[in-house]
Amino acid sequence: QVQLVQSGAEVKKPGASVKVSCKASGYTFTSYGISWVRQAPGQGLEWMGWISAYNGNTNYAQKLQGRVTMTTDTSTSTAYMELRSLRSDDTAVYYCARDRGYSRGNYMDVWGKGTTVTVSS
C-alpha cells in the first residue's frame, strides 16, 4: 500500500539544524511531489514547501526562505527536509505528504505520521 514513513523524533538546541526523512513506498516516487507541513503544539497546519520528486524543483514558503532545504534521493525514494538556525518557535510536528498537483492547485493525498522536533536549550 502507499505509505510515507518518517524518521524519529528529534531534540535540538537553538541555532542547530535538523534533517527529517520521509521514505515513500507503494507508488512511483518520481510521479508525484512531496509537500512538507508543520503543526506547532495546539496550533493549525502550516505549509512549508514542496519538491518535485521528478526533477527536484522546489517552492518554499517565503517565511522559511534561506533556512529550509528540501531534497530527494530517487534511488531510495526518500525525501528530506532540512531546517537550519532552529528557534523555539520551530518546535512542531513535521509532516511529509504526497502532493497531487494539477491546473487548479495542489492537494495532499497521503501523509506520513509526523516527526516531532523539539527546540530547547
Added chain:
Amino acid sequence: QSVLTQPPSVSGAPGQRVTISCTGSSSNIGAGYDVHWYQQLPGTAPKLLIYGNSNRPSGVPDRFSGSKSGTSASLAITGLQAEDEADYYCQSYDSSLSLEVFGGGTKLTVL
C-alpha cells in the same frame, strides 16, 4: 490570522447535519483555485477528506460533501457520528503569496 477563515468550533448531536465554512479572497478561492478538506483525529496525521472542492477519495463516506461558491467553500457532514469528532482544515492556493494556505481549523464536537 489565517488567509482562509474557518469558525474555530462547531457542534452537533449524533445524526444531525453540520457545515463548516471556509472564507477566502480573490487571490485564492475567488481566483478559481480549488479547495481541499482534511480531517485530523486527535493525535494523528491529517487525512484527505475532500479534494477539488467536492470529490471524495476512495473510502471516505458519502456523509461528507464539499462545495464552493465565489470566495468561499463549505464542508457538510450529515448523519453525525461520534467518530467524526476531529479538527477539520480547508486548503487552497494563494496566488499573491505564491503558496498553499490552510484555514485555521475547526474543531467539531459531537454532543
